[in-house]
Amino acid sequence: MKMNGAEIFIESLKREGVKHMFGYPGGVVLGIFDLLYENKDIELILTRHEQGAVHAADGYARSTGKAGVVLVTSGPGATNTVTGIATASMDSIPLVVFTGQVPTMLIGNDAFQEADIVGISRPCTKYNFLVKDVNDLARIVREAFYIATSGRPGPVLIDLPKDVTAVKAEFVWPQDVKIRSYNPTLEGNKWMITQAAHLIAKSKRPVIVAGGGVILSNASKELKELAEITDIPVVMTLMGLGGFPGTHPLALGMPGMHGSYYANRSIQESDLLIAVGMRFDDRVTGKIDAFAPHAKIVHIDIDPTSIRKNVRVDTPIVGDAKRILAVLNKVLKEELKEQWGEVRNAWLKQIQAWKKERPLTYTYSEEVIKPQFVVEKIYELTKGDAIISTEVGQNQMWSAQFYKFDKPRMWLTSGGLGTMGYGFPAAIGAQLAHPNKLVIDIAGDGSIQMNIQELATAVINKLPVKVAILNNRYLGMVRQWQELFFSERYSHTKLDETVPDFVKIAEAYGAVGLRATKPSEVEPVLREAFKIKRTVFMDFVVDWKEKVFPMVPAGAAIDQMMFEEKKETTEKKLKAVK
Amino acid sequence: MRHTISLLVENKFGVLSRISGLFSGRGYNIESLSVGETIDPQISVMTIVTSGDEQIIEQILKQLNKLIDIIKVVDMIDLDHVEREMVLIKIAPRQEDKAEVLRLTDIFRGRVVDSGPKTYTIEVTGDEKKIAALIELLKPMGIKEFIRTGKIAIARERIKKPSV
Numbered sequence: 001m002k003m004n005g006a007e008i009f010i011e012s013l014k015r016e017g018v019k020h021m022f023g024y025p026g027g028v029v030l031g032i033f034d035l036l037y038e039n040k041d042i043e044l045i046l047t048r049h050e051q052g053a054v055h056a057a058d059g060y061a062r063s064t065g066k067a068g069v070v071l072v073t074s075g076p077g078a079t080n081t082v083t084g085i086a087t088a089s090m091d092s093i094p095l096v097v098f099t100g101q102v103p104t105m106l107i108g109n110d111a112f113q114e115a116d117i118v119g120i121s122r123p124c125t126k127y128n129f130l131v132k133d134v135n136d137l138a139r140i141v142r143e144a145f146y147i148a149t150s151g152r153p154g155p156v157l158i159d160l161p162k163d164v165t166a167v168k169a170e171f172v173w174p175q176d177v178k179i180r181s182y183n184p185t186l187e188g189n190k191w192m193i194t195q196a197a198h199l200i201a202k203s204k205r206p207v208i209v210a211g212g213g214v215i216l217s218n219a220s221k222e223l224k225e226l227a228e229i230t231d232i233p234v235v236m237t238l239m240g241l242g243g244f245p246g247t248h249p250l251a252l253g254m255p256g257m258h259g260s261y262y263a264n265r266s267i268q269e270s271d272l273l274i275a276v277g278m279r280f281d282d283r284v285t286g287k288i289d290a291f292a293p294h295a296k297i298v299h300i301d302i303d304p305t306s307i308r309k310n311v312r313v314d315t316p317i318v319g320d321a322k323r324i325l326a327v328l329n330k331v332l333k334e335e336l337k338e339q340w341g342e343v344r345n346a347w348l349k350q351i352q353a354w355k356k357e358r359p360l361t362y363t364y365s366e367e368v369i370k371p372q373f374v375v376e377k378i379y380e381l382t383k384g385d386a387i388i389s390t391e392v393g394q395n396q397m398w399s400a401q402f403y404k405f406d407k408p409r410m411w412l413t414s415g416g417l418g419t420m421g422y423g424f425p426a427a428i429g430a431q432l433a434h435p436n437k438l439v440i441d442i443a444g445d446g447s448i449q450m451n452i453q454e455l456a457t458a459v460i461n462k463l464p465v466k467v468a469i470l471n472n473r474y475l476g477m478v479r480q481w482q483e484l485f486f487s488e489r490y491s492h493t494k495l496d497e498t499v500p501d502f503v504k505i506a507e508a509y510g511a512v513g514l515r516a517t518k519p520s521e522v523e524p525v526l527r528e529a530f531k532i533k534r535t536v537f538m539d540f541v542v543d544w545k546e547k548v549f550p551m552v553p554a555g556a557a558i559d560q561m562m563f564e565e566k567k568e569t570t571e572k573k574l575k576a577v578k
Numbered sequence: 579m580r581h582t583i584s585l586l587v588e589n590k591f592g593v594l595s596r597i598s599g600l601f602s603g604r605g606y607n608i609e610s611l612s613v614g615e616t617i618d619p620q621i622s623v624m625t626i627v628t629s630g631d632e633q634i635i636e637q638i639l640k641q642l643n644k645l646i647d648i649i650k651v652v653d654m655i656d657l658d659h660v661e662r663e664m665v666l667i668k669i670a671p672r673q674e675d676k677a678e679v680l681r682l683t684d685i686f687r688g689r690v691v692d693s694g695p696k697t698y699t700i701e702v703t704g705d706e707k708k709i710a711a712l713i714e715l716l717k718p719m720g721i722k723e724f725i726r727t728g729k730i731a732i733a734r735e736r737i738k739k740p741s742v
């Protein structure tokens with residue numbers, strides 16, 4: 001059947017099973033938006049900023065595992081998506097972003113609202129396309145979804161010139177996708193897997209380090225089985241939280257800069273690291289030469305470029321984590337029937353001692369709300385069953401430390417790029433995908449203002465997202481660094497008088513605003529918010545002086561941690577590290 | 579260590595920019611690059627000369643492999659191969675050096691492709707060493723400018739060793 005480009009676009013999305021997309025209209029995409037006016041199959045959520053649309057699609061993708069879809073106009077609409085695309089790219093999140101483009105004959109003319117978005121987005125997409133011929137459109141859409149969701153997932157951008165959406169062509173939906181130059185390796189090398197099994201059998205102090213790849217490949221079940229049959233403790237990176245149950249006796253929490261004492265100590269003392277779907281980010285490794293000095297490293301990753309990029313690897317296994325772990329478990333069970341309990345006894349005891357020595361804590365106060373207390377209460381009241389997104393800064397680290405995730409896809413945070421303004425739109429996307437789930441953005445007073453306009457999106461679409469603002473009147477994480485490393489010179493981090501009244505802002509948009517200023521008000525405010533089936537902003541006025549601990553100063557080894565202590569001792573420690 | 583990397587790539591617009599963007603974005607160095615069509619007009623072959631330690635070269639090869647438009651990546655160091663580069667040298671020798679310039683051109687199996695009242699333009703092909711040697715010899719005689727194509731490389735036919 002002959003259709004115009006806009007119709008082919010809609011039909012192709014239908015074939016891909018797309019139900020929701022996020023976007024913002026403009027001149028060159030009017031033809032497509034006109035078709036969406038009456039379309040029953042695909043719902044477009046109008047955000048109030050294109051960055052919000054991309055983060056919302058990203059939250060949708062992280063919480064469902066499906067690709068998030070975005071449609072925006074050319075020029076400024078397209079350039080506004082860049083931060084969202086880069087955020088998704090750094091965390092390997094599948095997105096398909098459609099940008100309108102000026103008509104083909106005007107491309108390169110500095111036409112009105114022209115931006116070379118294919119050029120601009122090249123380094124932050126997995127792949128991108130400029131559609132020059134309407135006859136290629138259906139195939140390109142098919143390929144884009146395939147590329148975005150297969151191998152190491154990532155964002156794909158399709159630039160759609162206006163004329164291409166207007167001319168007609170025969171609609172041909174390709175049955176298969178075959179791209180000769182793109183063949184991700186899925187099955188791990190069996191010999192390497194056997195090697196890994198033998199290393200595990202020989203090791204006395206092994207640690208599993210699970211990253212976002214575990215979640216992306218839906219490998220939680222296999223990971224849990226591996227840990228349980230071999231009695232190996234599991235550390236989860238910021239991206240890996242939920243990949244292994246956070247309340248499991250073998251769970252050690254997060255490693256790295258704000259990781260737990262016991263996670264970092266375990267890595268440093270281990271004789272074998274089994275890294276699964278993680279890429280040894282510098283926030284995880286700290287000083288690279290001093291990272292896991294006694295450990296052999298088994299590295300399982302779907303992306304060969306992640307392997308040996310920054311740490312030495314003894315046994316690299318390229319492929320899909322789920323499949324590799326399944327084979328590894330089989331080898332361990334059938335070929336190596338060790339009595340793991342015996343072997344691990346001493347090691348697990350040691351780790352238990354570290355857990356006792358320095359648990360994750362903070363000093364509770366009766367007078368002023370401690371931000372960690374808010375996160376703890378959220379965890380307690382939701383019993384770990386909420387989808388949690390975060391902004392970036394202290395709010396993000398406290399959420400990672402004090403909320404325990406037992407299931408994957410419940411934790412939405414910008415890890416690689418660290419994008420302030422991510423959490424609220426991401427929560428909106430997740431809420432749309434999971435209408436009956438409690439979705440909470442744990443926010444900072446700085447970050448929430450970066451996409452606060454999305455209140456309108458949440459309210460108009462009746463999305464009962466909850467936003468818990470840990471309001472410390474500071475760009476807290478930056479302030480923390482200034483306090484510790486820049487002699488308390490709080491250059492441009494104090495927001496104080498200019499922090500708006502979040503309750504009034506919420507109300508102005510038609511949402512509900514609540515506030516807690518005393519510790520005793522925290523639980524009642526949370527309870528009330530969770531009861532209300534509407535968008536709620538909760539303003540928790542917290543202790544501005546609170547810092548995230550433990551902390552590994554930039555450039556130090558991860559066992560050189562600072563803890564919440566009297567000031568003099570902290571300073572002494574710092575000097576020692578330098 | 580210097581490596582010659584041969585790439586088979588889709589002959590599409592934007593491919594060169596993906597490759598050069600990969601090098602510049604990650605701080606790798608391109609010493610020379612040449613591109614041309616293959617027998618199949620949908621596929622181009624690129625030859626990139628780059629350098630770095632073992633780990634950097636490993637990353638470069640993996641990153642190139644990861645680029646979606648690249649069909650095949652070969653590090654020529656692993657293969658017995660032939661390398662060639664062409665250079666055009668414009669030289670303005672003094673009267674007394676002219677004969678020597680022509681003699682050297684001859685020895686290096688080059689040819690004079692243009693000559694004017696003051697200058698000769700010489701064309702020479704060869705591997706890196708040969709071209710460097712010629713330039714070294716001609717330098718004192720007044721090279722005005724030279725231009726190089728960048729290296730191209732092709733693997734030799736693999737000859738099966740007779741089984742003993």
Ligand SMILES: Cc1ncc(C[n+]2csc(CCOP(=O)(O)OP(=O)(O)O)c2C)c(N)n1
Binds near residue numbers: 421470
């Ligand atoms: C878009 C963006 N700009 C700047 C930064 C640098 N940055 C990291 S944390 C932070 C402070 C965040 O303040 P707030 O949202 O109030 O969170 P808090 O640390 O106080 O919890 C800043 C400015 C960033 N991560 N993202």
Ligand SMILES: [Mg+2]
Binds near residue numbers: 476
């Ligand atoms: Mg703050």
